[in-house]
Amino acid sequence: xxxxxxxxxxxxxxxxxxxxxxxxxxxxxxxxxxxxxxxxxxxxxxxxxxxxxxxxxxxxxxxxxxxxxxxxxxxxxxxxxxxxxxxxxxxxxxxxxxxxxxxxxxxxxxxxxxxxxxxxxxxxxxxxxxxxxxxxxxxxxxxxxxxxxxxxxxxxxxxxxxxxxxxxxxxxxxxxxxxxxxxxxxxxxxxxxxxxxxxxxxxxxxxxxxxxxxxxxxxxxxxxxxxxxxxxxxxxxxxxxxxxxxxxxxxxxxxxxxxxxxxxxxxxxxxxxxxxxxxxxxxxxxxxxxxxxxxxxxxxxxxxxxxxxxxxxxxxxxxxxxxxxxxxxxxxxxxxxxxxxxxxxxxxxxxxxxxxxxxxxxxxxxx
Amino acid sequence: xxxxxxxxxxxxxxxxxxxxxxxxxxxxxxxxxxxxxxxxxxxxxxxxxxxxxxxxxxxxxxxxxxxxxxxxxxxxxxxxxxxxxxxxxxxxxxxxxxxxxxxxxxxxxxxxxxxxxxxxxxxxxxxxxxxxxxxxxxxxxxxxxxxxxxxxxxxxxxxxxxxxxxxxxxxxxxxxxxxxxxxxxxxxxxxxxxxxxxxxxxxxxxxxxxxxxxxxxxxxxxxxxxxxxxxxxxxxxxxxxxxxxxxxx
Numbered sequence: 001x002x003x004x005x006x007x008x009x010x011x012x013x014x015x016x017x018x019x020x021x022x023x024x025x026x027x028x029x030x031x032x033x034x035x036x037x038x039x040x041x042x043x044x045x046x047x048x049x050x051x052x053x054x055x056x057x058x059x060x061x062x063x064x065x066x067x068x069x070x071x072x073x074x075x076x077x078x079x080x081x082x083x084x085x086x087x088x089x090x091x092x093x094x095x096x097x098x099x100x101x102x103x104x105x106x107x108x109x110x111x112x113x114x115x116x117x118x119x120x121x122x123x124x125x126x127x128x129x130x131x132x133x134x135x136x137x138x139x140x141x142x143x144x145x146x147x148x149x150x151x152x153x154x155x156x157x158x159x160x161x162x163x164x165x166x167x168x169x170x171x172x173x174x175x176x177x178x179x180x181x182x183x184x185x186x187x188x189x190x191x192x193x194x195x196x197x198x199x200x201x202x203x204x205x206x207x208x209x210x211x212x213x214x215x216x217x218x219x220x221x222x223x224x225x226x227x228x229x230x231x232x233x234x235x236x237x238x239x240x241x242x243x244x245x246x247x248x249x250x251x252x253x254x255x256x257x258x259x260x261x262x263x264x265x266x267x268x269x270x271x272x273x274x275x276x277x278x279x280x281x282x283x284x285x286x287x288x289x290x291x292x293x294x295x296x297x298x299x300x301x302x303x304x305x306x307x308x309x310x311x312x313x314x315x316x317x318x319x320x321x322x323x324x325x326x327x328x329x330x331x332x333x334x335x336x337x338x339x340x341x342x343x344x345x346x347x348x349x350x351x352x353x354x355x356x357x358x359x360x361x362x363x364x365x366x367x
Numbered sequence: 368x369x370x371x372x373x374x375x376x377x378x379x380x381x382x383x384x385x386x387x388x389x390x391x392x393x394x395x396x397x398x399x400x401x402x403x404x405x406x407x408x409x410x411x412x413x414x415x416x417x418x419x420x421x422x423x424x425x426x427x428x429x430x431x432x433x434x435x436x437x438x439x440x441x442x443x444x445x446x447x448x449x450x451x452x453x454x455x456x457x458x459x460x461x462x463x464x465x466x467x468x469x470x471x472x473x474x475x476x477x478x479x480x481x482x483x484x485x486x487x488x489x490x491x492x493x494x495x496x497x498x499x500x501x502x503x504x505x506x507x508x509x510x511x512x513x514x515x516x517x518x519x520x521x522x523x524x525x526x527x528x529x530x531x532x533x534x535x536x537x538x539x540x541x542x543x544x545x546x547x548x549x550x551x552x553x554x555x556x557x558x559x560x561x562x563x564x565x566x567x568x569x570x571x572x573x574x575x576x577x578x579x580x581x582x583x584x585x586x587x588x589x590x591x592x593x594x595x596x597x598x599x600x601x602x603x604x605x606x607x608x609x610x611x612x613x614x615x616x
Contacts, residue, residue, distance in 0.1 A: 278464075278465075312461075313424065313425075314461045315461050315462075315463050317421075317423055317424070317445060318457070318460065318461050318463065319446075319463070319471075319475075320422075320444065320445035320446040320449070321421050321422075321445050321446075321448075321449055321454075321455050321457075322446075322449055322471075322475035322478070322479070322527060322531065323446050323449035323450045323475055323478035323479040323531070324446055324474055324475055324478045325444075325446045325478070326444075326446070328474070328478070332466055332470070332471075332474060333463060333464075333465055333466060334465075335465075336464075336465030336466040336467070336470070336510075337464065337465035338465075339465070340465075
């Protein structure tokens with residue numbers, strides 16, 4: 001069991017100083033000696049770090065446009081080699097959101113190996129939208145998403161990673177929040193051999209609020225990694241980051257690295273980040289690293305918490321002593337644990353589907 | 368009329384120094400409606416008896432039998448024992464994050480009965496039982512035992528006893544850590560459960576004060592893993608006056 005490690009072993013790198021570039025050649029090769037890759041063996045990328053082809057899977061649901069009044073890279077240039085490989089394809093799909101009553105759904109169905117996909121999502125001024133990106137299918141896919149949350153707008157973006165057992169997905173998601181905007185980002189990672197999601201938020205105006213939630217469940221030999229980053233570069237913004245994960249099986253591995261940077265200009269910032277992991281079996285490994293850098297004393301509050309605990313024999317005994325069989329006891333605990341996040345999706349059918357997958361994983365019917 | 372028989376029970380636990388025998392031949396017979404108090408000094412094996420009846424995996428039965436209406440309890444998993452009608456009110460109930468009390472109670476009830484309770488009568492029954500135990504309604508939305516005070520944990524145990532309606536209940540030091548008011552409330556709950564369901568009670572305690580509220584029919588004094596003396600309620604009065612010293616020399 002890994003507890004609250006403060007980046008021991010590898011020199012801490014100030015997140016804001018990380019290289020950003022459109023050119024893959026600017027990035028060094030992926031190695032575990034690099035902080036951002038330290039937990040991910042390069043083989044797991046299955047070549048996404050060498051080069052990628054244009055996406056050959058299918059996009060079903062919300063209509064994407066091949067061009068628009070957008071400048072790829074204007075929110076952020078890629079921060080790592082895999083994302084830069086995607087950028088180099090020079091093929092950005094445009095998702096333009098205008099206020100809608102119902103949530104919009106886009107299924108991104110992967111098919112084939114070593115593919116790259118780039119999106120630019122724009123939520124217009126005063127717009128209030130929910131968009132679900134449901135990643136399914138099989139293969140290896142590198143994704144790069146930029147998200148413009150305009151002034152006074154409200155966007156909920158849900159990214160579900162539910163691919164086949166043999167699949168690999170990496171997704172860099174950069175959001176920039178306008179003045180007084182609200183952004184809720186929910187990540188659910190359950191299906192795929194290797195999943196790596198790096199959501200990053202920065203601000204273009206004051207008074208914005210971001211909530212970043214995550215739920216994940218790793219079993220078999222799954223590697224599931226999340227690296228949320230909030231760059232408080234404007235005054236009076238609020239961020240709340242909360243990720244919860246369950247692990248089952250001796251080879252399951254999850255990684256959560258939560259970076260929060262409060263810059264000198266970001267007076268009046270309020271931030272909290274939390275990661276909790278529930279280990280259902282021996283041998284599973286949860287790395288959890290909260291990093292908080294504060295460059296100004298004039299903030300409202302900043303805190304972090306990280307804990308990884310076992311679903312232990314005493315808890316199991318307690319539930320069994322009330323007549324509840326072992327498998328149902330585990331189901332109850334895991335569903336309860338992850339439901340804090342899942343229930344916030346707000347789409348009952350999708351929530352039910354995800355809960356069904358979680359149950360199947362618990363019973364060993366699905367990886 | 369149900370009967371719980373414990374015959375020549377020997378139980379060991381694994382310690383760093385190897386296997387250690389805690390129970391050394393316990394005989395006890397409890398019938399529906401009866402209240403048996405198990406009293407004894409610390410370390411005499413009282414809690415080991417409680418956990419062994421409930422089937423905690425840490426305790427290994429090396430000899431003897433536990434029979435519930437003639438059925439071999441030792442072959443059952445803890446959940447099977449609960450469904451067969453045994454209940455253990457724990458001394459230290461564990462926290463279970465992520466599960467609300469209401470969800471937990473409904474799941475347990477469904478498991479015990481083999482079918483989900485009808486919703487409206489169930490909600491009414493839970494509410495009533497909580498009111499009787501002076502538990503606030505907001506309690507049911509909290510996670511099981513999470514952040515509960517000592518008294519709240521014990522009330523929650525007795526709430527389950529009243530709702531799950533077992534045939535036999537083992538109360539493991541339910542009185543520990545309770546002030547007089549809470550002790551009364553909890554004891555009333557046990558008495559209600561006994562009256563409603565003809566419950567057989569095995570009351571494990573170090574002190575005699577709970578016996579003012581829950582009247583035992585039989586008192587068994589536990590010393591060094593065996594029953595050292597047995598008698599009626601008068602034996603408890605004697606223990607009150609004399610303590611356990613005369614058993615320990």
